[in-house]
Amino acid sequence: MSGTVSPRLVGVGVGPGDPDLVTFRAVRVLRDADVVFVPVSDGHGPYGPGAGGDGTAVPGRAEMTVRSHVDHDRVVRLPFRMTGDADYAGPARTVADALRRGHTDSQRTVTAAAVTVAFATIGDPNLYSTFTALAAAVTALVPDLVLDTVPGITAMQDLAARSGTVLAHGTETVALLPLTAGVPAYQAAVDTFDTVVAYKGGRALPALRAVLAAAGRLDGPAGHAVYGAALGLPEQDIRPAGDLDVDATGPYLSTVLATRRPRWPGRAR
Numbered sequence: 001m002s003g004t005v006s007p008r009l010v011g012v013g014v015g016p017g018d019p020d021l022v023t024f025r026a027v028r029v030l031r032d033a034d035v036v037f038v039p040v041s042d043g044h045g046p047y048g049p050g051a052g053g054d055g056t057a058v059p060g061r062a063e064m065t066v067r068s069h070v071d072h073d074r075v076v077r078l079p080f081r082m083t084g085d086a087d088y089a090g091p092a093r094t095v096a097d098a099l100r101r102g103h104t105d106s107q108r109t110v111t112a113a114a115v116t117v118a119f120a121t122i123g124d125p126n127l128y129s130t131f132t133a134l135a136a137a138v139t140a141l142v143p144d145l146v147l148d149t150v151p152g153i154t155a156m157q158d159l160a161a162r163s164g165t166v167l168a169h170g171t172e173t174v175a176l177l178p179l180t181a182g183v184p185a186y187q188a189a190v191d192t193f194d195t196v197v198a199y200k201g202g203r204a205l206p207a208l209r210a211v212l213a214a215a216g217r218l219d220g221p222a223g224h225a226v227y228g229a230a231l232g233l234p235e236q237d238i239r240p241a242g243d244l245d246v247d248a249t250g251p252y253l254s255t256v257l258a259t260r261r262p263r264w265p266g267r268a269r
């Protein structure tokens with residue numbers, strides 16, 4: 001098969017928000033790609049209003065990180081409705097067009113067969129990422145497509161480091177789930193696993209806090225929980241989950257870690 005080339009779509013994880021938390025490989029792929037798509041909200045999803053669908057939207061988190069590592073002008077905004085029932089057909093057509101067209105600018109001409117298109121996504125591209133559904137939709141439109149991903153640092157890892165939380169040790173078990181799976185699913189995870197990570201929990205924070213309080217896992221000998229919002233961003237908020245008001249909600253970029261043990265010696269912050 002040597003000499004055979006195919007259009008390539010690469011999902012690149014760019015970490016939770018801090019531009020320092022990006023791998024060398026991610027930077028290399030983003031710099032070399034013929035086109036780098038970055039998702040922006042069309043204004044209807046959980047990122048809320050303030051982002052339009054006309055390509056002039058305020059930059060998303062992924063774009064901010066990409067632009068701190070890349071100074072070429074091949075970064076293109078891709079408007080999305082960022083909800084669970086999102087329609088990926090429109091964005092997929094845009095990406096497929098870029099793959100089929102190849103790329104020409106003052107520096108390079110790349111045929112469609114040899115084109116590499118990157119899609120930057122927060123955290124890791126294989127963990128609750130828009131990239132998964134987008135890539136499936138693009139694959140249906142570009143049959144000879146080669147799909148790759150570059151791993152990224154997840155919000156869970158960033159919160160563990162920033163809060164001094166050991167995620168798991170020895171035989172401890174870990175569960176990760178979105179609060180959009182429902183409070184009963186979260187309750188079951190808290191009953192079953194030593195460490196439970198909750199994503200997408202901003203709106204359900206009061207229910208999550210109540211589950212942890214009833215299990216004695218907010219802060220005490222039965223466990224400890226830490227809340228982190230907007231990690232790595234100017235508005236970052238990290239605190240023990242027990243310090244949250246009982247009815248406090250958080251932004252979409254909220255993560256909660258709950259362990260089944262008190263704080264690790266020497267890690268208290």
Ligand SMILES: C[S@@+](CC[C@H](N)C(=O)[O-])C[C@H]1O[C@@H](n2cnc3c(N)ncnc32)[C@H](O)[C@@H]1O
Nearest residue numbers: 016123124127154155199200230231252253254
């Ligand atoms: C669509 S998922 C993306 C997960 C991402 N692919 C990852 O690997 O971490 C979005 C959720 O990730 C978490 N998240 C991502 N970035 C975050 C940040 N900067 N601060 C806090 N939570 C974040 C939040 O739970 C948010 O609801």
